[in-house]
Amino acid sequence: MNKKIDIHHITRIEGHGNIVVNMMDGTIDKVEWQVPEAPRLFEAMVRGRSWEDLQTVVSRICGICSISHSLTCIKGIEDAMKIQVSEQTEKLRLLTHYSELMQSHVLHLGYLVAPDLLGVKSVVPLVESHFEVVKVVIGLHRIANQWSELLAGRTTHPITFKPGGFSKIPTESQLRELYTILLNIIPDLKTLVSVLLSLADKLPDFKRDTEYVALVYPETYAFYHGSIGSTDIDKTVPVSEFESVANEYVSPQSTAKWTRWNRDSYAVGALARFNLNSAYLTPLALDIAQTFGLKSKCTNPYLNNIAQLVECAYIVESSLKLIEELLVLGLRHEVPKVKPRAGEGVGCIEAPRGTLFHRYVFDQQGICTSANLCIPTNQNHGNIQKDLEALVPKIIERSEDEIRLLMEMLVRSYDPCISCSTHYLNVEFV
């Protein structure tokens, strides 16, 4: 039996990626995950730019995780220039970061993944067939965006972040209003949980043991602080040594760089964070994980979607707590005062799709002289390839449409962000 499947530019993902499967006389000759996204060369673009303009450039790496890129950049600048920030700034940044995680996860689950589970090609037909569910998704997404807008100045490409603090912060009454809104979306979140629970059997039962990597921090489901943890080893690595974890290399099938650590490939993202940090989930998040039977050391990549759902609940519960803490502290207007200086620094954050690292070197005027950016989706490319190699032989007897769908769903479950990593999806059966 000969089979050629060519999924060129996979849809409903961020960026461009292809899958090529080539089967000759019943044996699989080639399964290849290709990333043809146009190279955008950000590490070169930031050279010669002032520390003040750096985040404006690097946030443009990705529209979906622009807040993560900006925050990572600012953390890198602060590390390089030895800038201390206040407790208020740290809390407001985390609250802003949570808003992006929420908009990204809801977008992925509601708009990009749900159509696969409901057997349609996009959210468009769902507007007629599942109007109530679509309304819930849109409502959650709108609230996450308003939340970003309140703290970051807009939904995408933040404008209030500064090294050392914020240019403008919300008022206490705005934070109180946000608190009420977040408290009121919990029923909608539970609706989304019950819809996905009724469709959970559509997620394939496929397992492949691999290494999971995420930030770890004592007693915390880490998103913002921490060092690099792995399910393969007990010791953690400081973020300043991220290159020794990522070991980036260029693959001929990709304009994005690939990574490997203790094995041929590793995975980052919601499932990796869950596998490393689930002991520190909040009550509703834990309850949702249990409802889906999601337990630590889960090796089914399709369940990254469920880990994202669990995180949505964690984010809302944690944000309520953060707002309470901020209101107890009382908001103060702080003006960041920074004098640029020479130095080298690393910023790291758990972006929606996984651990994000930026390294910068500055001269005495604060001009960036070199940069190294290591993106979550890059870290997942190798693992997606290995997953596809393991998955295809198991499903090769099925119809071409089914093979196509299962492969696309696998890639989509990683929530790849290819513009980010090229610095990524078509399926090609040839």
Next chain:
Amino acid sequence: MSKPKLAIFDFASCEGCQLQIINMEEEILDLMSIVNPVEWREAMSEQSEDFDIAVIEGSITRSGDEERLRRIRERAKVVVALGACATCGGVNKIMNNFNIEEAKKAVYQEASLMPHLNTSLTKAVDEVIDVDYKIHGCPIDRKEFAYIIRCLALGKNPEIPAYAVCVECKLKENICRYEQGEICLGPLTRAGCGARCPSVETWCFGCRGFIDDPNIYAAKEVMNKYGKTSEDLKDRMMLFGSKQRYIYE
């Protein structure tokens, strides 16, 4: 009247402008009552050869992409450039200030010579094909997108501001960023954003591109008055204005 068919295509970009369309939330359902989305890779698996309005996001960095863009132009009645990458090249154009081979080497090191990493100078969409309308900004403003698409669906000509961000900023009674010792591109940049950045106490970095006939002389005067140099100004203009006419004047 049948609903015009709308297709959205993406090239080199962060896809943040497409995200602003999704971010219209409930309003996107209203817009769907007047236009019919037939192709949109980021949000839909459906594809179409037949459309009336082509919305192009991203800048053009490879010869193969130029070919794809020309095919879209041939099939579309109206072409709309979406966001700074498409309208003026956006931050992607910063790359044009460098030697591309050196830039590739900075990112990919010794692997930079691999053929799939080939890329050439960044072009805005209108440097390759005729563009009928531009939706400015990085990212675009979702309300402006809805307004322009409504106009096109109704056969009207959308009005895009031809004045500078300073005008909107003054109306909002913001404190001038120059008074805070910052370099702000408000005097040179096309309005329409409601002076979003100065309103959160941040300088304008020019994401909506230059106004049609910017008063370079006045900009230089402002720089002198606040003890800044043209070089300081050019440095910030490079973010969204690299390799464009006014940056050299």
